[in-house]
Amino acid sequence: MAKKQGFFQRDVAYYKRGFWKVFFYTLGGVALFFLLASWGVFGSMPSFEELENPESNLATEIISSDGVTIGKFYNENRTMIKYNALPQHLVKALVATEDERFYEHSGIDGRGTTRALMSLGTSGGASTITQQLAKLLFHGEGSRFLPLRIIQKAKEWIIAIRLERQYTKNEIIAMYLNKADFVNTAVGIRSAAKVYFNKEPKDLTLEESATLVGMLKNPSLFNPIRRAEKVRLRRNTVLGQMVKNNFITEAQKTASENKPLVLDFHPESHKEGIATYFREYLREFMKKWTKDNKKPDGTDYDIYSDGLKIYVTLDSRMQEYAEDAVHKHLSNLQIEFNNQQKDNKNKPFVRISKEETDKIMMSAMKNSDRWKQMSAQDKSEEDIIKSFSIPTKMTVFTWKGERDTTMTPTDSIRYYKSFLQAGMMAMEPKTGNIKAWVGGVNYKYFQYDHVGQGARQVGSTFKPFVYATAIEQLNYSPCDSILDSPFTIPKGRHHVTETWTPNNSDRQFRGMVTLKKALAYSINTVSAKLIDKVGPEAVIEMTHKLGVKSEIPAQPSIALGAVEITVMDMVAAYSTFANQGVYMKPQFISHIEDKNGSLIYEPMPESRDVLNKDIAFAVIRLLEGVTESGSGVRLRTQGGGYGYERVTGYPYVFNNPIAGKTGTSQNQSDGWFVGMVPNLATGVWVGCEDRSARFKSITYGQGAVAALPIWGMFMKSCYNDTALDVSKKDFERPANLAIKVDCWERQVKEVDSTAIDSTAQDTDEFMIQ
Incomplete structure (x- = not known):
């Protein structure tokens, strides 16, 4: 024993x-x-320096002059936000749902880990918020292969403990919410709040915070755009957790969970949101800027990941008013355009041959993605062309939103060429700061920018440059009179290859008229006589001094606007008159900061003297005449008697000083209006992408109907928003003005018109009042 x-x-x-x-x-x-x-x-671990600075791959923000983020450049749409900018109910919802003992552990929750091990994971995961942050920051998703998963879990624990030593609990909360992916291009809580609710995180309601926290479990599964009911139920689960942890009362939970899921979805993609055309122009500028401006360590800036803050001159309110005006007017005008195309077998092209049509269509085909993709697949040109006749399912743009349909690619080309387009820019004359930029009607479908990229024929909006040259070189004034009579420039004069006899649009002649009246009524013969006296070269020189970069032929016909200029250049040129003869180069960036808020770029305004104050003011007086009695008078009326009310948005009934000019190109392909008040100049162009797609008559194709109403709607909205402080005052009158501009008495000597040689000999057709 x-x-x-x-x-x-x-x-x-x-x-x-x-x-x-x-x-x-x-x-x-x-x-x-x-x-x-x-x-x-078992694989690299983050260094101490990386733990010190884990902020990477940050989106660059584009911030308007009124402090609104209007867009971003990013690989990952993430913008950092500090803990003190988070609402407390968001923080409490996160802790209650993801890590109830967050404030008690040091990165690893022993109780939760033990529970998970004992139940083999069936009772839920044991990852703390700190562990989840470690995973997001340094090694991403876990492997399903058990040995690798164990190694990754160990690394996750180690990083979590290091994070807890390095950061406060509040900092860990902020870092986690800044890094979390909420899908639909929203990475980080600030982007999520903007994308799903169009607000800053601090403005989130309790139920909105609970919705976003609920998504963290599985953002793809709990995607509010695709699974609204599932997300609502998950939101209510989060609210229940908040009650369990005594963060809210049962009554608060009941009130919130009974509310429907309400979203204000604003995806922050490159092709959506406001100022899309401007943002693309800015992107191209920044690509060049990064080549010329380096970081302190000599490396290149990356606008997609360095978290820059680009402060731009645009005002988000003006931008929205501008886009709204373009959409409202063109969607109405489009109805009339489509009505005029009903009987057109070659719509939307008007009065062009089959050969010209085929050339336009072939060019569009070769520029299409379909052609490029099939060419890359070594398809023959014959097969590619055939594919354009095969009906295809597609989503198309309409003025009422996207629509799914079936049509041939050829028909889709004609469909898109039928849409009216617009280019619009507003700028402060004294600073050059651009306040609004509308390059087209929808960047997703029409990516050609009609502000900074596309030059179009300007029509009569060019005439003020001719008048300015005449006032400067010949000492004329707005009150001087000229004979409106038939006029011819013979062959050989001013390099004219054929005899040129311009006609007035109404085929009438008014006899003696002041320059102010001549510009107000856009009389062609007067513009032709003025350019004949000063010469085309002098007008071209003046136009280039005003900032127009287009090549301009030295021909007298430019007096009537046979010149292609961008909206940007036209607005800047007109602004020079409002700025007392000083040209300000358009400016769209205020300054740029790095992710730490340090100033890294601040452009210097560029200006030059073009005209003296008296001449500039004289031109302003001429342009005021256009809105007092000429083609711009619609801005001051109730609209009655014109018959355009349905498409023009009347009435505007402005009674403040406005200087402006309408313009219409040959065959009504382009309609223009450039209008100014003392502190804001705005130019509008309207037309189709292709010049052969146009209105059949001048009734709706003219600038006064196609473009001016957009200006009117925009300015009406700006004036209604008194915080913008858009001026209604008089233009500043120079002291000791030497040019007569107040043409109250119009006493003109009788002139024997038979004594006037209509072939533009050097006869004095002007009389000083």
Whole structure:
């Protein structure tokens, strides 16, 4: 018996020693495993410097002059936000749902880990918020292969502990919410709040915060755009967790969970949102800017990941008013355009041959994505052309939103060429700051920018440049009179290759008229006589001094606007008159900061003297005449009697000083209006992408109907928003003005018209009042 007891005691001692050996070996092995993991044996670990600065891949923000983020450049749409900018109910919802003992542990929740191990994971995961942050920051999603998963989990624990030592609990909360992916291009809580609710995080309601926190479990599964009901139920689960943790009352939970899921979805993609055309123009500028401006360490800036803040001159309110005016007017005008095309077998092209049509269509085909993709697949040109006749399912643009349809690619080309387009820009004359920029009607479908990229024929909006040259060189004034009569420039004069006899648009002649009246009524013969006296070269020189970069032919016909100029250049040129003759180069960036808020770029305004104050003011007086009695008078009326009310948005009934000019190109392909008040100049162009797609008559194709109403709607909205402080005052009158501009008395000597040589000999057709 004693012998058996001895054997038993020796066995117990043996097993005890074995147990403790296994225990200590296991413990040592685990310790060694974690030590090796921390040393990076199983893969790189973040350095101390990386833990100090884990902020990377940050979106660059585009911030308007009124402090609104109007767009971003990004690989990952993420913008950092500090803890103190988070609402407390958002923080409490996160802790209640994702990590109830967050404020009690040091990165690893022992109770949760033990529970997860005992249940083999069936009772839920054990990852703390800090562990989830570690995963997001440094090694992404876990592997499904068990050994690798164990290694990654160990690294996650180590990083979590380091994070807890390095940061406060509040900083960890902020970092986690800044890094979390909420899908639909929203990375980080600030982007999520903007994308789903169009507000800053601090303005989120309790139920909105609960919705976003609920998404964190599985953003793809709980995507509010695709699974609204599932997201609503998940939101209510989060609210229940908040009650369980005494963060809200049962009454608050009941009130919130009974509310429907209400979104204000604003996806922040490159092709959506406001100022899309401007943002693309800015992107191209920034690409060049990064080549000329380096970081302090000599490396290049990356606008997609360096978290820059680009402060631009645009005003988000003006931008929205401008886009709204363009959409409202063109969607109405489009109805009339489509009505005029009903009987056109070659719509939307008007009065062009089959050969010209085929050339336009072939050019559009070759510029299409379909052609490029099929060419890359080594398809023959014959097969590619055939594919354009095969009906295809597609989503198309309409004025009422996107629509799914089936049509041939050829028909889709004609469909898109039928849409009216617009270019619009508003600028402060004294600073050059651009306040609004509308390059087209929808960047997703029409990516050609009609402000900074596309030059179109300007028509009569060019005439003020001719008048300015005449006033400067010949000492004329707005009150001087000229004979409106038939006029011809013979062959050889001013390099004219054929005899040129311009006609007035109404085919009438008014006899003696002041320059002010001549411009107000846009009389062609007067413009032709003025350019004949000063010469085309002088007008071209003046136009270029006003900032127009287009090549202009030295021909008298430019007096009537046979010149292609961008909206940007036209607005800047007109602004010079409002700025007392000083040209200001359009400016769209105020300054740029790096992610730490340090100033890294601030452009210097560029200006030059073009005209003296008296001449500039004289031109302003001429342009005021256009809105007092000429083609711009619609801005001051109730609209009655014109018959355009349905498409023009009347009435505007402005009674403040407005200087402006309408313009219509040949065949009504382009309609223009450039209008100014003392502190804001705005230019509008309207037409189709292709010049052969146009209105059949001048009734609706003229600038006064196609473009002026957009200006009117925009300015009406600006005036209604008194915070913008858009001026209704008089233009500043120079002291000791030497040019007569107040043409109250129009006493003109009788002139024997038969004595006037209509072939533009050097007769004095002007009389000083």
